[in-house]
Amino acid sequence: MGNAPAEDLAAVIIEPVQSDGGVIVPPLEFIPRLYRICRDRGISLVVDEVKVGFGRTGRFFAIEHFDVAPDVISMAKPMASGFPLSAVVGRAEIMDAALAAHLFTSSAHPVSCAASLATINVIRREKLLERASKMGNYILERLKEIAEKHQLIGDVRGDGDDPRR
Amino acid sequence: MILGVELVKDHRAKMPATFETASLVYRAYELGLLLTYVGTYSNVVEITPPLTIGIEEVDRALEILEKALDDVEKDRVDRESVRRFIGW
Numbered sequence: 001m002g003n004a005p006a007e008d009l010a011a012v013i014i015e016p017v018q019s020d021g022g023v024i025v026p027p028l029e030f031i032p033r034l035y036r037i038c039r040d041r042g043i044s045l046v047v048d049e050v051k052v053g054f055g056r057t058g059r060f061f062a063i064e065h066f067d068v069a070p071d072v073i074s075m076a077k078p079m080a081s082g083f084p085l086s087a088v089v090g091r092a093e094i095m096d097a098a099l100a101a102h103l104f105t106s107s108a109h110p111v112s113c114a115a116s117l118a119t120i121n122v123i124r125r126e127k128l129l130e131r132a133s134k135m136g137n138y139i140l141e142r143l144k145e146i147a148e149k150h151q152l153i154g155d156v157r158g159d160g161d162d163p164r165r
Numbered sequence: 166m167i168l169g170v171e172l173v174k175d176h177r178a179k180m181p182a183t184f185e186t187a188s189l190v191y192r193a194y195e196l197g198l199l200l201t202y203v204g205t206y207s208n209v210v211e212i213t214p215p216l217t218i219g220i221e222e223v224d225r226a227l228e229i230l231e232k233a234l235d236d237v238e239k240d241r242v243d244r245e246s247v248r249r250f251i252g253w
Contacts, residue, residue, distance in 0.1 A: 022203055022209040123171050131216060136168065151238065
């Protein structure tokens with residue numbers, strides 16, 4: 001990766017917290033360093049917020065925990081509280097690179113869009129970002145107590161692990 | 166609010182406890198708590214509740230999780246029942 005030329009590498013795709021991979025919380029410096037490598041070589045950084053976006057980590061997007069400006073963000077699952085909706089948001093030069101180059105299955109249905117706006121309003125009104133942070137830390141602390149009593153548990157981790165989150 | 170609980174056969178080598186994880190998820194389901202597992206070795210319980218979850222529900226869920234853990238550690242979960250669901 002250190003010597004990767006941009007012409008061989010269009011983009012790097014990451015999840016700020018790897019979810020299906022086993023809830024892997026990256027070390028604090030990992031994403032900022034990856035970002036700098038990409039930026040210096042003209043490689044796009046694509047951030048998958050499908051599972052951890054929309055408030056789960058205490059920020060609206062999990063990538064906001066880092067001083068990083070991704071080129072593309074994907075989002076879906078919690079976006080419309082169960083109504084089918086997904087979105088890819090990115091820089092114009094990427095999104096408009098080809099004419100009609102996408103075929104999203106679940107994009108822009110008006111009912112789903114209304115549900116998404118309502119979801120955003122509830123996140124804001126009920127202060128769900130603060131709540132997610134607080135509850136995440138509480139669950140993590142409780143899990144650590146449980147882990148001390150059970151041999152079977154090798155590790156507990158989560159978004160509360162990171163002091164900046 | 167994304168938490169992971171990694172189950173291992175022993176603490177030093179951290180060998181993944183894959184069957185035990187399936188047993189834990191199955192036992193928790195029997196006791197009224199829906200969990201799922203993730204990870205390359207299917208040995209990490211993922212906890213991603215809705216952002217609106219209340220503290221009473223969290224406490225109740227953790228109580229069930231601990232009871233299920235106890236049952237797995239003391240081999241009180243029916244292996245045949247777990248095998249029917251493993252890999253889902």
